[in-house]
Amino acid sequence: MRVKYLKPIVVVSVLLGLSQWSALSAAQTADQLYKRGLAATCANCHGTDGKGVVDGGMPLINNLTSEQMLGKLKAYKSGALEGTIMPQIAKGYTDEQLITIANQLGKKQ
Amino acid sequence: MDRRHFIGHSAAAVGLLAGLSGQTRAASLQKAEILVIGGGYGGATAAKYLRLFSNNTARVTLIEPNTSFISCPMSNLVIGGSRTIAEITSPYDTLSKRHGIKIIKDSVGSIDADKKTVTLASGKTLRYDKAIVSPGVSMNMSTVEGLAQANKDGVTLQAWKAGPETVALHKQIAAMREGGVFAISIPEAPYRCPPGPYERACQVANYLKQHNPKGKVLVLDANQDVVSKGALFKKVWAEQYAGMIEYRPKSNVIGVDAKNKTLKLEVEDDIKADVLNVLPQMAAGEIAIKAGLANANGRWANVNFLNFESTARKDIHVLGDAIQVAPLMPKSGHMANQHAKVAAAAIVAELSGWEINPAPVLTNTCYSFVNNREVVHVASVHQYNAAEKTFKTVPGSGGLSPAPSILEGIYAWGWAHNIWADSLG
Numbered sequence: 001m002r003v004k005y006l007k008p009i010v011v012v013s014v015l016l017g018l019s020q021w022s023a024l025s026a027a028q029t030a031d032q033l034y035k036r037g038l039a040a041t042c043a044n045c046h047g048t049d050g051k052g053v054v055d056g057g058m059p060l061i062n063n064l065t066s067e068q069m070l071g072k073l074k075a076y077k078s079g080a081l082e083g084t085i086m087p088q089i090a091k092g093y094t095d096e097q098l099i100t101i102a103n104q105l106g107k108k109q
Numbered sequence: 110m111d112r113r114h115f116i117g118h119s120a121a122a123v124g125l126l127a128g129l130s131g132q133t134r135a136a137s138l139q140k141a142e143i144l145v146i147g148g149g150y151g152g153a154t155a156a157k158y159l160r161l162f163s164n165n166t167a168r169v170t171l172i173e174p175n176t177s178f179i180s181c182p183m184s185n186l187v188i189g190g191s192r193t194i195a196e197i198t199s200p201y202d203t204l205s206k207r208h209g210i211k212i213i214k215d216s217v218g219s220i221d222a223d224k225k226t227v228t229l230a231s232g233k234t235l236r237y238d239k240a241i242v243s244p245g246v247s248m249n250m251s252t253v254e255g256l257a258q259a260n261k262d263g264v265t266l267q268a269w270k271a272g273p274e275t276v277a278l279h280k281q282i283a284a285m286r287e288g289g290v291f292a293i294s295i296p297e298a299p300y301r302c303p304p305g306p307y308e309r310a311c312q313v314a315n316y317l318k319q320h321n322p323k324g325k326v327l328v329l330d331a332n333q334d335v336v337s338k339g340a341l342f343k344k345v346w347a348e349q350y351a352g353m354i355e356y357r358p359k360s361n362v363i364g365v366d367a368k369n370k371t372l373k374l375e376v377e378d379d380i381k382a383d384v385l386n387v388l389p390q391m392a393a394g395e396i397a398i399k400a401g402l403a404n405a406n407g408r409w410a411n412v413n414f415l416n417f418e419s420t421a422r423k424d425i426h427v428l429g430d431a432i433q434v435a436p437l438m439p440k441s442g443h444m445a446n447q448h449a450k451v452a453a454a455a456i457v458a459e460l461s462g463w464e465i466n467p468a469p470v471l472t473n474t475c476y477s478f479v480n481n482r483e484v485v486h487v488a489s490v491h492q493y494n495a496a497e498k499t500f501k502t503v504p505g506s507g508g509l510s511p512a513p514s515i516l517e518g519i520y521a522w523g524w525a526h527n528i529w530a531d532s533l534g
Contacts, residue, residue, distance in 0.1 A: 028164055030463035036162060037454035041472050043531045044446050045524050048161070053530050058523025084510065084517055085488045089472055092490020092506030097470065 038097060039104035045085075050105035066106025073098045138460040139166045141238040144227055146217050146396060148173030148201060151243035151429030151445035154532040158453035160208045167457065169209075172229065174216040175272075177201060178533055181302065182442050182476075183525050184271035188279050189312030190320075191481035197271065199529045207534070220400040222422040239456055242402060242410075242419075243428040243445065244394025245270065246301045252363075252390040253294075259367035265385045269301060281384045282313055288323035289383035292372060294362035295330045296390040299409075301430045301440045303337035304487065306330075306388065308477040311342070314350040315480045326354045327382060329372065331361040337439070338477060338487055338509060345479040345513060362387060393431035400425070405433035414493060414500055415465055416455030417448055426452045435500040438491060439473055443524075446532055447471040469493050471500055476521035483513035484521045 039050070042061075046052045050062045061069065075081035076090035077098065090098065145156045148171055156171040178199045186192040204210045215229040220240065228234045248267060250257040259265040266281065268274040282291055291313050295306045310328050317324035335342055335356070346354045357377075364373030365387055372380045372387070392398060392408040402410040402419045410427040411420040414435060419425045429445030438444060451469045458465050471491040476484045489507035491500035510517060 030458060030461070033162060033454055033458055033461075033463070034466050037450060037466060038470060040158065040450045040454075041447060041470055043450075044443055044472070044528045045474060047527050048157075048531050048534070053523070053526040056523045056526035056530075057519045057521075058527055084514075084520060085474060085486055088488045088506060088508040089474075089490055090506075092472065092492070092503040093470065 035100050035104050039101050042101060042105065046105075061105060062107060064106055066102045069106045070099060070102035073102060138163055138457060139168070141168065141460050142236055143167055143169050143239045143241070143456065144235060144237040145169060145171045145241045145243065146220075146227065147243040147245065147394065148175070148178060148204075148212075149243055149245050149429060149445065150442035150528070150532055151245075151449045152241065153178065153201070153204065154446045154449035155241045155243065155426075155428060155453050156204060156210045157208055157532065158450050159456060160210060162453050162457040165209060167460070168211075170211040170213060170235070171201075171204060172213045172215055172217055172227070173201065174214060174230075175201075176214065178529075179271040179275070180442070180525065180529065181269075181271045181305075182528075184268070184275045185305065185309045185312045186478060186481065187271075187275050188268060188282070188309060189316045189481065190279055190283065191312070191315070194271075194276055197525075199533045201533065203534050217396050220396065220425070222400065222425060225424065238424065239460075240425045241428060241449075241452060241456075242394075242397055242400070242425055242431070243449070244396045244431050246391040246393065246430045246440070247395045247398070248388075249390040249392055252296070253387055254364035254373070255367060256365050256387055256389055259365045259385070259387070262367050264367040264370065265365055265387045267388055268386065269305075269388055269391075278384075278386060282316060283320070285321060285324060285383050287321060288325075289321070290325045290327055290381075291317070291384045291386065292327040292329060292380060292382035293386040294360075294372065294388055295328070295332065295336075296388055297331045297361070298336050299434065299440060300388065300391045302475075303439050303441075304342075304475060304477045307335055307338065307342045308479070309386070310354055310356075311345060311350070311477075311479045312481075314346075314353050317353060318350070324353070326350070327380070328354065328356045329360040329362055329374070329380070330356065330358050332358065334358050337475075338485055341485045341509060341513070342477075342479070345485075349480060391430075393427075397427060397431045402427055402431075409433035414498065415451075415467065415469065416459070417452040418455075426456065428452060435491065437489065437502045438471070438500060439475065439489075441473055441475055443475060443528065444471065444473050446528060447473070449532075467493070467495065474524060476517060476524060478518065478521065479513045482515050482518045484515075484517035485510040485513050486517055486521075 076086045180197040183197045268278040361375040404421045417426045428448040430440040455465045473489045494501045
């Protein structure tokens with residue numbers, strides 16, 4: 001009886017230990033999560049992780065390098081580049097946010 | 110010790126342990142049971158992004174009664190006959206196959222926020238550590254006298270949740286007598302999809318122009334003026350649908366006489382029409398109200414905008430149309446998808462023991478078809494304002510289309526395909 005009584009405690013302890021271990025092993029930091037969250041605001045129109053539906057009708061962005069993407073975003077924000085929605089959207093983000101988004105979604109070389 | 114005692118002691122032991130190691134348990138992303146209630150734009154996106162943001166370690170269950178997802182955005186095109194319901198339908202099973210989300214095809218009967226359990230309509234009870242409630246809207250049928258019965262009799266339809274009613278409303282319009290009148294009534298804002306009723310008027314008129322050119326569209330709006338994209342819609346009505354669409358502001362429909370197909374207005378004379386599309390006042394989806402989450406006038410759910418946690422119940426997060434919105438935040442599918450990502454990131458952060466992002470951002474994009482090809486948009490960007498604890502639109506950002514265009518019609522379908530893939534794919 002005593003053994004039975006202790007069993008759940010042992011199981012729970014092991015599980016807690018395991019979860020601690022896997023949390024540590026998860027290759028993500030709070031900073032990375034923040035960046036992914038910010039870039040996800042673009043995904044409604046441009047696809048999850050910037051991978052848009054091919055031939056879906058929306059311009060694809062995953063062919064741009066981070067530099068090219070940032071250049072376009074800044075040009076939309078300043079008004080140098082015309083568009084339908086993007087000039088209106090880009091103006092809502094801070095420069096720092098646009099840099100984060102471009103780094104996150106730009107094509108990795 | 111009998112079995113009952115054994116369970117009792119075990120539960121006590123687990124409880125004690127959980128209490129002792131409260132920190133550890135709260136920080137356990139992998140162990141937490143996360144239940145998502147409702148698979149619309151908010152719920153489906155939340156389920157998917159909880160998995161993505163946790164690198165597929167969070168345990169996520171989605172409870173949704175429907176077999177497939179039918180999009181409200183674009184459904185006015187089905188009502189107008191230029192698109193089919195199949196074109197706006199997406200399967201749910203990608204969420205389980207690709208993202209490892211457990212899907213339970215059921216609806217939720219009740220939520221016990223104290224015991225942290227959810228009881229399904231089938232009777233089964235599930236425990237949760239975090240619940241995400243994304244129930245959409247419910248229709249307050251009682252705000253229009255006779256509407257509940259008229260719906261039952263099949264005389265009136267809302268078709269404000271895309272599905273069988275969408276198809277049924279198109280059939281009613283197609284079967285309308287020559288020169289008949291389609292009447293749509295709009296409740297006082299806030300309601301789901303601010304430009305939706307005006308887009309619908311365009312789509313019905315677009316259909317009538319081709320198939321019933323003497324037919325009429327009557328828009329009875331309880332609001333002072335067109336709620337969204339007003340100047341753009343009015344220009345289209347004058348230029349493309351002159352003599353066909355009649356718009357009447359400050360016209361509050363308070364009753365339906367199903368037998369005589371007549372609408373009763375608060376001030377003006379009764380109006381007879383052939384097809385009655387009566388939209389009553391709306392509120393948060395039923396389960397949110399039942400669970401005590403609708404603490405804003407009993408209609409909408411107040412949330413903490415940093416993580417969309419209910420201000421009424423701990424560990425229940427509410428998304429989408431059901432919430433009490435921030436200023437200038439529309440009740441839209443796009444916005445629900447954005448709520449979901451903020452909530453998912455916040456839940457992953459909290460369960461990982463990290464600080465929640467103190468400065469989330471939301472965008473909204475809404476396309477309206479003014480005929481079967483041309484589109485106008487409204488867009489906005491909402492940054493969190495820490496001082497006021499709400500989202501605020503950024504001055505100088507956002508805006509409208511200058512005029513309808515075919516290019517934006519192409520983008521609108523691009524938006525649809527991408528948001529469906531982003532939420533469900």
